[in-house]
Amino acid sequence: MEEECGIAAAAFSENASTSLYYSLYSLQHRGQESAGIATYSNQIQITKGMGLVPEAFDREDIDRLEGNKGIGHVRYSTSGKSKIENSQPLVVRYSEGNLALAHNGHIVNSEPLREELEQDGHVFTTGNDSEIIAHLFVKYLIDTLDIFESIKKASKDLIGSYSIVMLVEDKLIAVRDPKGIKPLCIGKTENGYMVVSESIAIDTLGGELIRDVKPGEIVEIKQDELNSRKIQETNEHSHCFFEHIYFARTDSFMDNRLNYDCRLNVGKKLGEKYPVEDADLVSPVPDSGITFAIGYAEETGTRYLESLMKNRYVGRTFIMPGQDMRENAVRLKLNGVKSNVEGKKIVLVDDSIVRGITSTRIIKMLKEMGAEEIHFRVGSPPIIAPCYFGIDMATRKELIAPNKTEEQIGNEINADSLKYIKIDEMLDAMDAGRQEFCLGCLNTNYPYNIPSEE
Ligand code: SF4
Structure with missing residues (x-):
């Protein structure tokens, strides 16, 4: 995105x-x-x-x-x-x-x-x-x-x-x-x-x-x-909820909320609702998963350790439009930390899953490095529809979540378990009501009628 x-x-x-x-x-x-x-x-x-x-x-x-x-x-x-x-x-x-x-x-x-x-x-x-x-x-x-x-x-x-x-x-x-x-x-x-x-x-x-x-x-x-x-x-x-969860800087205040608090509290809520028994560590997908993972670790008492390191000299995954460029950038971007991966039961926390390509590759890489189990936790609810308001997301066909259960998506990315935060849980963690936000890509209730959606 x-x-x-x-x-x-x-x-x-x-x-x-x-x-x-x-x-x-x-x-x-x-x-x-x-x-x-x-x-x-x-x-x-x-x-x-x-x-x-x-x-x-x-x-x-x-x-x-x-x-x-x-x-x-x-x-x-x-x-x-x-x-x-x-x-x-x-x-x-x-x-x-x-x-x-x-x-x-x-x-x-x-x-x-x-x-x-x-x-x-x-x-x-x-x-x-x-x-x-x-x-x-x-x-x-x-x-x-x-x-x-x-x-x-x-x-x-x-x-x-x-x-x-x-x-x-x-x-x-x-x-x-x-x-x-x-x-x-x-x-x-x-x-x-x-x-x-x-x-x-x-x-x-x-x-x-x-x-x-x-x-x-x-x-x-x-x-x-x-x-x-x-x-x-x-x-x-109809503020875009994704600004708080992903797009905007974690240290920005917008519409009376500090994004850091939103992400930390959603991470805590994920920990409260979807703990993993006997996990060795909680790790973020860097950088966007970091604040969520800190919240998750704090709530569950699980140790926070990094299992993935980011090459900071590669721009954001989608820095240039075009699929070839995107795929190269993903491969260049992340590597595992062997001592925190080998033989470990890892809770991996990310802000969102769009196409599922990055999540699948990360899990594959960590398992090839010897991870015993990967339990994926996601700080935004499943994205089931495109954005019409200025976010380059994906077409409905490219999205991984439409018409699938959590279990099916988990199997597709090869996670040992997958849990997304639910819409009401996320809003509760952000101390917000549904009427405050655009949630169109989560539930197709867009702020305006979209002819192609109809
Ligand atoms: S559909 Fe709404 S919530 Fe989703 S990315 Fe677009 S503006 Fe944000």
Whole structure:
């Protein structure tokens, strides 16, 4: 699974480009294919590049960007190919000026919207759904000459997830979709306000998390003040639960929860509900299983030891789209610790199972190294359906869990036992109600009707 993007915006008392660079660095886990920064000083200035943040920019690129306001973006593509034309921020020119936009999320009805806009004379230069949002804003901006009104109108047309930061000429605006599917939060540093995908980007600059951008909120960000409006009054939230369990950094706070606590408590709940008698050790699948495994070990009193080591110089498993690349990366990534494996009954804890390819390979490797038994415990419930809101997961056909029992999946990955946390157990561990989260990939109850699902 891969997150689609991370975004950042800053309105500072000094040049914003270096701070945005550091913010993007701290959001690197949200997208590794390209990065971009746009600032405003008399006009919008932009630099973008392919690869990780330090590969995408050099010092001169950052120094060349003038202006105290700006936005940044790191990207992993789920819509539009992995190429520089599709990288963000996107800039759209219109009669009154320029708009630069950075988006995290996915628009479900992008195709009909694109067709309508093309019929109205809008010309698209990318295969990216974010460009459709930018053109919609521009369309309504020309009609209303009011940024807030144009966003309100556009949001009526948009179905999907969108956390957005944008420069509309010199105005810096942040928007979160009415269901708050993707995260977005506000922080303050000694230089001014920022809005970012995760609080870790505020920590990195020595700032303080103020609050989340509310679902359906539009915020104009100035150096010393925030102006807030609502797209519509709503108390309905559909935050992606996977942000807490896997995608976001463990040390990020989002929607009033510290992800570390979520993962630790889910691990404890797994230990309470699904202990393994006489296990020699509890091990994580690194890195994403670590906090869950610590919780499991604490709850069951089983010794926490690592049985797998990660090659830290290999990027995330799915760093590049394309199956050949993914398979090579998995083989390069993990190796067993012989003394903690040979003859041992191991509880192996991971955050999730998507296709089951990695889990199968890990269990095979550990058994070949002499593990006596592997009992697999999983920190998220079975994924039975795809994501339509910006997570590159898999098609239904590729997922391992649909229409199978836990026992069948356990047999398929060759585990001696397999237990997933149940939805209610996970919510209980996170002290949350069902109404707070999108759980679409677990139970097909998506925040919006998805025509292909029907
Ligand atoms: S479908 Fe799953 S991955 Fe997608 S937003 Fe909802 S909970 Fe998150």
